[in-house]
Amino acid sequence: MNEVTKIDGIGSSVRRTEDKKFLTGKGKYTDDINRPGQVQAYFLRSDVAHAKIKKIDIKNAQSAPGVIGVFTGDDIAADKVGGPICGWVVPCRDGSATKEPPHPLLAQGKVRFVGDAIAVVLAETAEQAKSGAELIDVDYEELSPVVDFENAGDGAQIHDEVPNNCYFDWELGDEKATADALSGAKKIVKLRVRNNRLVPNAMEPRSALAEFDNLDDSYTLHTTSQNPHLTRLVLAAFMFAIPESKLRVIAPDVGGGFGSKIYVYIEEAVCVWASKKVGRPVKWTADRTQAFLTDCHGRDHVNDVQLGLDENNKIVGLRVDTVCNLGAYLSAFSVVVPTYLHGTLLSGQYDIPAIYTNVKGMATNTVNVDAYRGAGRPEATYLLERTMEAAAREVGMDPAEFRRINFIPKDAFPYQTQVALQYDIGDYEPHLDKAMEMIDYSNFETRRAEAAKRGMYRGIGISSYIEACGLAPSAVVGALGGRVGQWESASVRVNPTGTISVFTGSHSHGQGHATTFAQIVADKLGIPMENVEVVHGDTDKTPFGMGSYGSRSLASGGSAISKAVDKIINKSKKIAAHLLEASEDDIDFKDGKFVVGGTDKEKAFGEIALAAYVPHNYPLETLEPGLEENAFYDPTNFVYPSGTHIAEVEVDPATGVVQVVDWAACDDFGNLVNPMIVEGQVHGGIAQGIGQALLEDAHYDENGQLLTASYMDYCMPRADDLPSFKVGYTTTPSTVNDLGVKGCGEAGAIASPPALINAVIDALSPLGVTDMSMPATPQKVWKAIQDSQSVAAE
Amino acid sequence: MYSTKYVKPNSTTEALEAIKSLSEGKFLAGGMTLIPTLKQRLASPDGLVDISGCKLDSIADEGETLKIGAMARHISVAESAVVKMAIPALAKLADGIGDRQVRNRGTLGGSVANNDPSACYPSAVLALKATVHTSNRSLAADDFFTGMFETALEEDEIIESISFLKPTKANYVKFPNPASRYAMVGVFVAQFGDEVRVAVTGAGEGGVFRHQEMESALSSNFSADSLSSVNIVSDGLISDLHASAEYRANLIKEMTKRAVA
Numbered sequence A: 001m002n003e004v005t006k007i008d009g010i011g012s013s014v015r016r017t018e019d020k021k022f023l024t025g026k027g028k029y030t031d032d033i034n035r036p037g038q039v040q041a042y043f044l045r046s047d048v049a050h051a052k053i054k055k056i057d058i059k060n061a062q063s064a065p066g067v068i069g070v071f072t073g074d075d076i077a078a079d080k081v082g083g084p085i086c087g088w089v090v091p092c093r094d095g096s097a098t099k100e101p102p103h104p105l106l107a108q109g110k111v112r113f114v115g116d117a118i119a120v121v122l123a124e125t126a127e128q129a130k131s132g133a134e135l136i137d138v139d140y141e142e143l144s145p146v147v148d149f150e151n152a153g154d155g156a157q158i159h160d161e162v163p164n165n166c167y168f169d170w171e172l173g174d175e176k177a178t179a180d181a182l183s184g185a186k187k188i189v190k191l192r193v194r195n196n197r198l199v200p201n202a203m204e205p206r207s208a209l210a211e212f213d214n215l216d217d218s219y220t221l222h223t224t225s226q227n228p229h230l231t232r233l234v235l236a237a238f239m240f241a242i243p244e245s246k247l248r249v250i251a252p253d254v255g256g257g258f259g260s261k262i263y264v265y266i267e268e269a270v271c272v273w274a275s276k277k278v279g280r281p282v283k284w285t286a287d288r289t290q291a292f293l294t295d296c297h298g299r300d301h302v303n304d305v306q307l308g309l310d311e312n313n314k315i316v317g318l319r320v321d322t323v324c325n326l327g328a329y330l331s332a333f334s335v336v337v338p339t340y341l342h343g344t345l346l347s348g349q350y351d352i353p354a355i356y357t358n359v360k361g362m363a364t365n366t367v368n369v370d371a372y373r374g375a376g377r378p379e380a381t382y383l384l385e386r387t388m389e390a391a392a393r394e395v396g397m398d399p400a401e402f403r404r405i406n407f408i409p410k411d412a413f414p415y416q417t418q419v420a421l422q423y424d425i426g427d428y429e430p431h432l433d434k435a436m437e438m439i440d441y442s443n444f445e446t447r448r449a450e451a452a453k454r455g456m457y458r459g460i461g462i463s464s465y466i467e468a469c470g471l472a473p474s475a476v477v478g479a480l481g482g483r484v485g486q487w488e489s490a491s492v493r494v495n496p497t498g499t500i501s502v503f504t505g506s507h508s509h510g511q512g513h514a515t516t517f518a519q520i521v522a523d524k525l526g527i528p529m530e531n532v533e534v535v536h537g538d539t540d541k542t543p544f545g546m547g548s549y550g551s552r553s554l555a556s557g558g559s560a561i562s563k564a565v566d567k568i569i570n571k572s573k574k575i576a577a578h579l580l581e582a583s584e585d586d587i588d589f590k591d592g593k594f595v596v597g598g599t600d601k602e603k604a605f606g607e608i609a610l611a612a613y614v615p616h617n618y619p620l621e622t623l624e625p626g627l628e629e630n631a632f633y634d635p636t637n638f639v640y641p642s643g644t645h646i647a648e649v650e651v652d653p654a655t656g657v658v659q660v661v662d663w664a665a666c667d668d669f670g671n672l673v674n675p676m677i678v679e680g681q682v683h684g685g686i687a688q689g690i691g692q693a694l695l696e697d698a699h700y701d702e703n704g705q706l707l708t709a710s711y712m713d714y715c716m717p718r719a720d721d722l723p724s725f726k727v728g729y730t731t732t733p734s735t736v737n738d739l740g741v742k743g744c745g746e747a748g749a750i751a752s753p754p755a756l757i758n759a760v761i762d763a764l765s766p767l768g769v770t771d772m773s774m775p776a777t778p779q780k781v782w783k784a785i786q787d788s789q790s791v792a793a794e
Numbered sequence B: 001m002y003s004t005k006y007v008k009p010n011s012t013t014e015a016l017e018a019i020k021s022l023s024e025g026k027f028l029a030g031g032m033t034l035i036p037t038l039k040q041r042l043a044s045p046d047g048l049v050d051i052s053g054c055k056l057d058s059i060a061d062e063g064e065t066l067k068i069g070a071m072a073r074h075i076s077v078a079e080s081a082v083v084k085m086a087i088p089a090l091a092k093l094a095d096g097i098g099d100r101q102v103r104n105r106g107t108l109g110g111s112v113a114n115n116d117p118s119a120c121y122p123s124a125v126l127a128l129k130a131t132v133h134t135s136n137r138s139l140a141a142d143d144f145f146t147g148m149f150e151t152a153l154e155e156d157e158i159i160e161s162i163s164f165l166k167p168t169k170a171n172y173v174k175f176p177n178p179a180s181r182y183a184m185v186g187v188f189v190a191q192f193g194d195e196v197r198v199a200v201t202g203a204g205e206g207g208v209f210r211h212q213e214m215e216s217a218l219s220s221n222f223s224a225d226s227l228s229s230v231n232i233v234s235d236g237l238i239s240d241l242h243a244s245a246e247y248r249a250n251l252i253k254e255m256t257k258r259a260v261a
């Protein structure tokens, strides 16, 4: 890429144009928006995990100061409003379907987790609504709570529709071939790992503001959503049975989502319903406690892994049996996350001839579990990369070399895995080599010895990950049980003066689309980036689109923009041909100019735009005026970012504190549009992965009370928990899209936890420690050291 | 939060009058503990008496002792040249409390009055043989802390200042709770000639406490080595999600070693 001419095009680290407002506190979030006459909603929530509701007495609340209305599940049921739906289901091993119990907007007869909404109180102020809720009397008949998901099958049944509390029992791969491969293996490495439960903790808690216009019977909903169009579709078509045209959904600035704002939650639906019921706008904003209790959590798996090796330490087969916790109700993507976004990734970067996996999704009396940064792929990477390291240790090979001999060779692409996916392209050794070089892998033992002199245990750990993202081919998604399409849309409008408005179906809630997308358009049209505005987040303005999650915005949304721009260029060539009195085939578009090949006759892009809108001299017989194009892009495959992360840690044996002292991340994201934004995504992802590996743990007690329901007990990573990251890249451009891009949003969170835990185990390996669960808290690490010493003493 | 009355008197006398006129009034200092409690509706006082106007924030070297006003903010103690000169360990302690926002608001009096079992200051008060001066009496540190979140303070009694005895040598080492960054274990060691006082916070079921065995070991030989033979029993130590009693026992010894090293 030519640095001089491409000041702000593809490949340059342009500063984020949206940051001015965010860094100066001028972002406009849902809670910042107020409507005249609005009332505030407060949800009365269950404080028990599992109970029958015998009676709800709302009388005192109804007459409390400022209270306008108190409603319960009966009121919702009377209006026949449906609950949130599951967007993707899978078939069970026995041929039955995923069990989909209803999820009422407000509890009907039963509560199923601490935080389950029982009633909504509407009042003039939020304080009055809360005070009103305190006067509601709920008479419970408590049932025994189901918290331990591994044994949920033996617990009290949570839903009539879900026998044994098992939503689904799914499989993928060839069980027989895998069993044969394992029985013929020279060695079988067995490991049981747990993927700890996480709270998403977006900086902005969820919020909704719903308004009903009785003149045209329509609603407007401002909400904290990663995908306003999906929210509209689900609310209109599935919950309220109204035409989409009667509901406008706006997701203004959104302060982080990490997956937790993909789904339609009951609160926003209740606000929509209530806005008509009371004839006033209804506002609700979660406080942090409600965010902890009711935002969908992430992860929460247990995986039993068996990896078979032949006499050359080549992998012959892999079997993974997984049990995962999906919580009290099925959330929109809760079923696909541990199945098709997890089981399909089990081949990793390795050539594995036989793979089989079984996943059981369990119901428990905890809040719903759904996608969280990485969604299924971190769980797959964690179990595989932990197992790879354990296997290398068992056979006495260097973990890097053990990976290397098992990598899918570079000439084997496209590579068909045994778990449905076909990787289009990749080259894994270069990023392993580069990461090793970045961290100075070969001199690690010197550093270990030096640390030992200071009384510290130093360790190094590798994670070579792959992920499938850029969700993705609708045909594949549909074949695998998805109920939605997974294309993306864009509308590119050239204004008369040649400036551009891009309307995207993707949604930015921190990713920097206003910058990245503008760079693509600027690059393709050869115009300055300032001339490009990016519009998103409003169903009245943007074309129907699927929103942002699964690292899909650039690969799918960016590609749609690119395609729309191609159409603009094609039409512009026709206009140019007319203006220049040349044949369309002779027109070249270069550096923002339309040139008749081999001549000096040319028209600038701006002149074409003007001609399109002021068609005084224009081929009206063959071409419509105006310059605006739509594109819907449905890729033929996922994109497959891959990379190697290497972590280096020091463990203080006196306290068990793990300090991350160095980190090398070498990723292959294909082409980079804005390397600075990519690096920011990598940093953030690693920070979240370090959070998972060392600090974060959502913990319910045996009664189903969330013990870690505030920052006093739930530990988020802070700047001083993190090292300075070394970030590097290798590049195999994706063959799936024209831009050659892959996704980068989740990679850091996918790659990092196993690198870190492998490093901790490596540090403690001189003591004989072979296992460590996440999070590796000081207490846990200290205990492992103590236990190893007492074993040694025996 | 429930709505409540708010007054801001200009002197301790006025503050005492104000609190007497309320049935369940509360003094408000930095509000770092009290306000979150109110927001969560865990308390509903009928009035708040803000004592930040009562001129209780002076810091003075009084020779044998260092006297700090109850309303001295953590940041003032951390940055005070007087404190750094007289008892640097105290400045270090204040500098390690919470985060910048908390240090800008939180006060010595509020911390000590609240006696959170994980708070840092109580260990300094106990180890530095401090005297707590209240609106009607002076209390020795050993008599002041009576249990987790409990003190000898009576209702409507204001802490006005605290006098810390200047040690020959002192240090505070804290192992922060990874989430809250309060002390999971904090140890304040103070040496006064032959006498050594070791106060432990964050760990005791009854709140801050002195550790006699370590005190006597260090009195005879003020070194980390002398602690090796001391057995820290885990009975009576807090056991929670973050740290078992055994782990806390280990941290007590380790933090003490680091404090004397």
Ligand SMILES: Cc1cc2nc3c(=O)[nH]c(=O)nc-3n(C[C@H](O)[C@H](O)[C@H](O)COP(=O)(O)OP(=O)(O)OC[C@H]3O[C@@H](n4cnc5c(N)ncnc54)[C@H](O)[C@@H]3O)c2cc1C
Binding pocket: B026, B027, B028, B029, B030, B031, B032, B033, B034, B035, B051, B070, B071, B074, B096, B097, B098, B099, B102, B105, B106, B107, B108, B109, B110, B111, B113, B114, B118, B119, B120, B121, B153, B157, B158, B159, B160, B180, B181, B182, B183
């Ligand atoms: C995020 C966070 C992190 C923190 N981390 C730490 C930490 O690492 N270490 C630590 O030690 N502390 C920590 N704290 C506590 C903080 O240091 C405050 O000191 C503490 O909250 C109380 O002080 P305050 O001035 O805010 O008191 P307030 O909240 O105003 O009052 C607390 C209580 O003391 C009473 N009170 C206040 N002043 C007086 C007085 N002069 N006389 C009588 N009664 C009085 C009040 O009536 C109230 O009951 C943290 C707090 C937060 C919010």
